[in-house]
Amino acid sequence: MAQEEKNTTDSALENITVHLEKEQNKITIDDVAEALGVSKTTVSRAISGKGRISEGTRQRVMEYIKRYHYRPNVVAKGLANSKTYNIGWVIPGDSGLTDLPFFQRCMIGVSEVAMAEDYDILISMVFERDISQLKRIVKNRKVDGVIVGRTLVKDEGVSYLKESGMPFVVIGSSMVEDVIQIDNDHINACRELTSILRIKGIKSFALIGGGMNQVVNQTRYQGFELGLQEQGAAVSQSRVYMDCESEQSVEHAVEECIRGKVECIVCTDDKICQYVLNKLAQDGIDIPGQVKVASFYNSAILDNYHPSITSLQYDPKELGTVACKTLFDYISGKEVQRKRLLGYEMILKGSTQ
C-alpha cells in the first residue's frame, strides 16, 4: 500500500516541468579591483605571481579573493594566453571488455596529472575508423594537446594529429614516424614469459590473438616469436592464430591446439582468454594438467576462473601519468623522449603450474 502511494506520487511528479531562471552574479577581476581600489593588473599579478607587486597588496588581494570566492574566468584567461586548459583523450568507442577498464584506469593517471596542472579532459570517441570527433576538437582548437589510446597499424587519428600540428602522445606504440609514444615493454614481457615457461619444461606453444591491425597485438606477436626463437631447438613447435575476432575463431584455434597437443596457450588479451577457457571447460580439458594457459592484463573478467590465470600485468595508471606528464613537457617546449617503455609484472598463477 505504501508502495502504491509512492508510485502514484511518482507518476504525478512526472508531469511537473521546470525551467531555468538565470541570475549568475559572477564576480569578475574588475569587481575585485574596484572593491580594493586597485587596478585589475594588480589583481592579476597578485594571483599569478608574475610581475612586480608588493607583498602587502598581494596579501590584501588574496584575502579578498578567498573571502568572496573569486575565481578567474578560465575562458577569458585562455583567450588571453591562447590556451584552452583542456587536453583531449581519444578512446575507441567500441572497445571491448578488456580495453574499457584498462583505459579507464589509464585515465585516472591522466586525470591526476592534468588536474595538477589545472587542466581538464575533453573526450573524443572513435567509432570504427571515424575520427570526426577528434577532428572537431582539433579544428575548433578546444584542446592544447591530445592523448591517444589504442592505436591501429594504420591509424588515421594519429596521421591526422601529426599533420595537424597538434601536440599529442600515444599510449601504446605507433607505426607512424616520429610520434611520441609511451608503451609497456611487450617485447621483453613476451620473451620473459616464453623463457620462464620453457624452463618449466614446456616445449610447444601456441599464441591466440586478436586483430593484427592493432599495434599492441602485432607487438606481442613479435615478442612471442622472438622469445621462441631464443629458446631455439628446445621448442619443438609453435602455432600462431592471430586475427581471432570472434568466439568461433578462438574455439577453432583451441581445437587445433588440442589436436596438436600444444602444451601452453598464450592469449594476447583476457577476452580471448575467456573464450579459450570456456572452450577448454566445455571440452572437459584440465588446466594446467592437459594444457597450460597464460594471458595479458590480469583483468577482472578472469577473476572467477579456477585455476587462476598466469598473466603479464601492466600498470595502466602509470601509463596515463607518464603520458600526460610527457604531453605537458612537450607542450611547454621541453625535450621529451620519443619512445618510452614502461615495465610489466609477471603474475604466475595456477594455470601454468
Next chain:
Amino acid sequence: MAQEEKNTTDSALENITVHLEKEQNKITIDDVAEALGVSKTTVSRAISGKGRISEGTRQRVMEYIKRYHYRPNVVAKGLANSKTYNIGWVIPGDSGLTDLPFFQRCMIGVSEVAMAEDYDILISMVFERDISQLKRIVKNRKVDGVIVGRTLVKDEGVSYLKESGMPFVVIGSSMVEDVIQIDNDHINACRELTSILRIKGIKSFALIGGGMNQVVNQTRYQGFELGLQEQGAAVSQSRVYMDCESEQSVEHAVEECIRGKVECIVCTDDKICQYVLNKLAQDGIDIPGQVKVASFYNSAILDNYHPSITSLQYDPKELGTVACKTLFDYISGKEVQRKRLLGYEMILKGSTQ
C-alpha cells in the same frame, strides 16, 4: 634475425628526443574581414546568419571561409556570449564491469546530441565520494551543464550541483528534490517480470542485489516488492538479499536460496548474476531445471553462459540522447519535464524456461 634488428633499432630510437616548434599561422576573423574588404561584423553575421546581411556578401564570405579553412575560435566565441560549448559528464571512476559498458553506451548518445549542437564533453570522474573534480569544472565554469550517471541515495555530487546553480540532468533517479531525471521504468519492469514468471507457475522468488546506497538498486527493490505484492497469495514466499558487495555475500545468498528451495533468483545486475551463476555451476545446480535466473542489462559479460540469461534490457544510448537533449532544452530556457521514464525490453531466454 629480422626481429633482432628491429629490436635494436627500437632501442636506439628510444633515446631520440623531440620538441615542439610552434608556428601556428591561425587565421582570424580580422584576417577574413581584411581580405574581403569588409568589417568583421559582416563576417560574423555571415557565419551566424543573425543580423542583416545581403545574400551576395554572405556568399562571398562563406566561399572565402571554405576556401581558406577559416574556423572561428571557440574560446573567443565563448567569451563573447558566455558559453563554454562544453558539457560535463560525471561518471563513477570505480564503476564495475556492468556499469562501464553501460555508461559508455550512454555516452554515445550524449556525444551525438552534443556534437550536433557544437558541444564537446568534459569528463569528470568521481572516486569513492570525492567530487573535487566535479567542483573544479563547475567553479572554473568550464561547462554549461552537466550530465550525471549513477546516483547514490545520498549523492553529494547532485547536492553540490543543485546548490551551485549549474544546470544538470541525472541519468537514473535522484533522491534530491526537484532534479531533472531521465530514467528507465525500473518499477514497471520489475512488476512485469514477476508477473510473467508467476504466470509460468513460479511461486517463490529471491532478489539478490547490490548496494542499497545506489538509487537504481533501491528502485529495483521497490519494483520487485511491488510486483510480488500484486501477485498476492499466489506467491508463497520471497527472499531479499540486498547490499551484496562481495562474491562471498552473493554465494551466501545463493546457498540460502537453494536451501529454501527458491524457484527463481532475480539479480539486480549482471555482475551479481555472474557470481550467482558461478556458484550454481560450482554446486552443480541445473538452470532452469532446479532454479531459474533473471537479471538486468543483458550485458556482454553473461554472453558465455549456457543457458542464456533472461534479462530486462534498457537502451543506454537512448538514455544518453534524451538526457542530453533535455539538458540543452533546459539550458536554453525551455520548460522540461522533471522526471521522464523510458521503456525497457523483456528478453526471455533459456534461464527461465
Next chain:
DNA sequence: GCAAATTGCGCAATCGGTTGTTCCTTTTAC
C-alpha cells in the same frame, strides 16, 4: 646628497570573437 637603480602600480592594448547602434542607401507606399 644626488644620480642611478629598483620597486610598485596603472594605463591601455590585446586575445578573437558578438552585438547594439548609427548611418547611408535602396525600396516601398500613396
Next chain:
DNA sequence: GTAAAAGGAACAACCGATTGCGCAATTTGC
C-alpha cells in the same frame, strides 16, 4: 515625388582576463 520603411554594412563597446610599457616613489651606491 516625397516620406516612411527596410536593407546593408561599419563603428565601437564588450566579454574577462594578460602583459608591455611608462611613470612616480622608494631604495641603493658612492
